[in-house]
Amino acid sequence: MSAMKKPYPLHLTLMLLLSPVFVSAQTTRPEAERKLAHDIYKEFVEIQSGFTTGATTPVAEAAAARLRAAGFSEFDVFVGGASPKKANLVVRYHGTGALKPILLLAHIDVVEAKREDWSMDPFQFLEQDGFFYGRGTGDDKAQAAIWIANLIQYKKEGFTPDRDIIVALTADEEGGGPYNGVGWLLKNHRELIDSEFALNEGGWGEESKGKKISNDLQISEKYVVNFRLEVRNKGGHSSMPVADNAIYRLAAALQRLSNFGFPLKTNEVTAAYFQAMAKIETGSRKEDLANASKGSQEAMQRLAAASPAWNATLRTTCVATLLEGGHAVNALPQLAAATVNCRVLPEDSVEFVHTTLQKVVADDEVSVRILGDPAPGPASALRPDVLAAVSHATESLWPGVPVVPIMVMGATDGKALRIAGIPTYGIQGIFFDRDDIRFHGRDERVGVQSFYEGHAFLYELVKSLSKPGPMAHSNGR
Numbered sequence: 001m002s003a004m005k006k007p008y009p010l011h012l013t014l015m016l017l018l019s020p021v022f023v024s025a026q027t028t029r030p031e032a033e034r035k036l037a038h039d040i041y042k043e044f045v046e047i048q049s050g051f052t053t054g055a056t057t058p059v060a061e062a063a064a065a066r067l068r069a070a071g072f073s074e075f076d077v078f079v080g081g082a083s084p085k086k087a088n089l090v091v092r093y094h095g096t097g098a099l100k101p102i103l104l105l106a107h108i109d110v111v112e113a114k115r116e117d118w119s120m121d122p123f124q125f126l127e128q129d130g131f132f133y134g135r136g137t138g139d140d141k142a143q144a145a146i147w148i149a150n151l152i153q154y155k156k157e158g159f160t161p162d163r164d165i166i167v168a169l170t171a172d173e174e175g176g177g178p179y180n181g182v183g184w185l186l187k188n189h190r191e192l193i194d195s196e197f198a199l200n201e202g203g204w205g206e207e208s209k210g211k212k213i214s215n216d217l218q219i220s221e222k223y224v225v226n227f228r229l230e231v232r233n234k235g236g237h238s239s240m241p242v243a244d245n246a247i248y249r250l251a252a253a254l255q256r257l258s259n260f261g262f263p264l265k266t267n268e269v270t271a272a273y274f275q276a277m278a279k280i281e282t283g284s285r286k287e288d289l290a291n292a293s294k295g296s297q298e299a300m301q302r303l304a305a306a307s308p309a310w311n312a313t314l315r316t317t318c319v320a321t322l323l324e325g326g327h328a329v330n331a332l333p334q335l336a337a338a339t340v341n342c343r344v345l346p347e348d349s350v351e352f353v354h355t356t357l358q359k360v361v362a363d364d365e366v367s368v369r370i371l372g373d374p375a376p377g378p379a380s381a382l383r384p385d386v387l388a389a390v391s392h393a394t395e396s397l398w399p400g401v402p403v404v405p406i407m408v409m410g411a412t413d414g415k416a417l418r419i420a421g422i423p424t425y426g427i428q429g430i431f432f433d434r435d436d437i438r439f440h441g442r443d444e445r446v447g448v449q450s451f452y453e454g455h456a457f458l459y460e461l462v463k464s465l466s467k468p469g470p471m472a473h474s475n476g477r
């Protein structure tokens, strides 16, 4: 839907031709700063950094070169990682040391993208019809570029924070393989990223029909546990069936699972989420949302029935995803097995989910085994200073838009940090149409205005979190 197809009055056409970056200056940083952020963003997006076909090292090096050119000391810029192609960048901006550092995280690898799947070259940064297109524009190179651009700006201003500001641009969040940058840094160079808390991807602004609905602040994530349900049987010839059949036993167990729901409940984060949603929602759900936040089982039941996303927010879920069994068309099955994928609330233990599944299966012949070595992901505490700073920056840019604390169903690098004792908050202030999220998909894009507003938002947010008190807002827009 190109706006350019409509005949424009001449002066508008000229304006569009003359100024490709068509941003409202009210909620953005000055033009020189926008240009720097744009140029870094473009540079990052045009470097292929997919797990199999690319490398993160050139992105880390490009960032390092920008920082050195801006006067950062060699000692404060680290480039290194688990393999020569999978480097991370860590840079430290020194504060007075009155407070423990803040860590600003963004991953610089991207999901693979094929030219033939896209309407344009995914590795060419394209500005068109008010959007920046390219793989990684949303996930997560906008935030990576903004962290670097703002750090350079702080230096230019001579800003002295009360704490060190550390930016880490890391490898292989998407791949999750052996080269994950956050895992590698925690294990090998914890001192480089050790901090009081971290800001990361995972929370963005939600827009609907061009209207800003909420600025999401991600506090926690569900974690994944996979189980294998298995039935073994001596089998036999299919011409003489017996009652004890591996496939039937497994099917019956899965049937019981399909009828089961884990207890409905809220925690600190999801109660705050439903409370905020109750203020946003205008329809008949308003009351249920408010009551769910206060623990009403009836309200939670209605919400869970109304929306798979609310259901997943209110409980641990387990669902069969893979099935195998039998070995010949004319033999009684000796094996029937299913994989069950569970998305577990941070406060539910692996052991709780395991014993619950055994009770639901209710058949000693069906074994229920944990696959792999799952690690629970704790929630970050709802820190009042973070919530206050996010709310203040949100209110100053977008008056009336509420901050909504969320728990997400997917996983980010924030989980590894939380396990390591570094509370991590997903916050971007970059707004996306909630019905048109293109992360990992084709024609990934970010609105031009949204990018520059996120740039301004994170500029303010990090400043106020690293210099609390009345000074925090004196150096604003």
Ligand SMILES: [Zn+2]
Residues within 6 Å of the ligand: 107, 139, 140, 173, 201
């Ligand atoms: Zn991401």
